[in-house]
Amino acid sequence: MEPPRPKKLLDQVRDALRLKHYSYRTEQTYIYWIRRYILFHNKRHPQEMGTAEVTQFLTHLAVQEQVAASTQNQALSAIVFLYRVVLEKELLGINAVRAKPSRYLPTVLTPHEVQAVLQQL
Template sequence: MEQCPKKLLEQVQDAIRLKHYSYQTEKTYIYWIRRYNILFYNKRHPKDMGSAEIEAFLTHLAVHENVAASTQNQALHSVLFLYREVLKQDLDIKVDAVRAKKSKYLPTVLTKDEVFATIQHLSGVHQLLIKLLYGTGLRLNEGLNLRVKDIDFAQNQITARDTKGNESRVTMLPESIAEELKIHLQSVKILHQQDLQKGYSSVYLPFALERKYPRAKYDWMNAVCFSFW
């Protein structure tokens, strides 16, 4: 029995995972390719388009949606990945779109007292996550993607995986929140076991690991530490 050809976004997903890009990069690329192909050009096939259509899309983002320069660059890299890595079309023509202006504003950095005051206005899991980010230097996505196996209470350290640049790194686990984090994980484990009994609680595994280890997605050590949905 012949298999139906994969849809375009499924092909994009396969190409991204073949290159072992991070899960965050995968979500970003698929988001912008969907915006480009499905929403902006109403499912017109990318093979029938080229530099002119890409320029119009990027110009629309800068002029009508007033996106930041970094956001416009994300969209450009995503669409170029579609053509070069999925459709195998190398766009030799320079994409000459209206470029979004780079921000000239310096970021606002909170003082130590301001950070503590902000934390005091939070509670529960949200407060614990912010404490963890502040105490470890983890990025937001690194904190949200943290797995149980990444936390080493014995050595007071955390391993951040699937980071920017797709390289793992180790950072310290502040002793001030270690006990609070243990209590949080105990409650998460109870929910994890309850979900398993109902047939839920599987987690995302990158790089075809789900096919190689089909039961790993149910393993407690692979469970995500923080979930807000």
């Protein structure tokens, strides 16, 4: 009798996320980013990659794709989860180019600011 084949990597990630009670939406998002990371490195297995490849991927997201800082952080969280929980490897010294945080305009004016605007009318 042949021993059972080990589970595929993304199935292992799903199992780990469910075991830790992550939401289904988080599961979908993490799988998306891990798949993108693997495809970016020409389908190399993450076990044979490390900090240098993670840094390269995150820098690519910031520089070439110009993603928002929150998007880059989401990708980083997914990849760190993969390495820490599923592969049980630590990533040390990730030094990627960081995406620029978006700047939001205030949506509420202080009473003083409202008074100043009304005086200009």
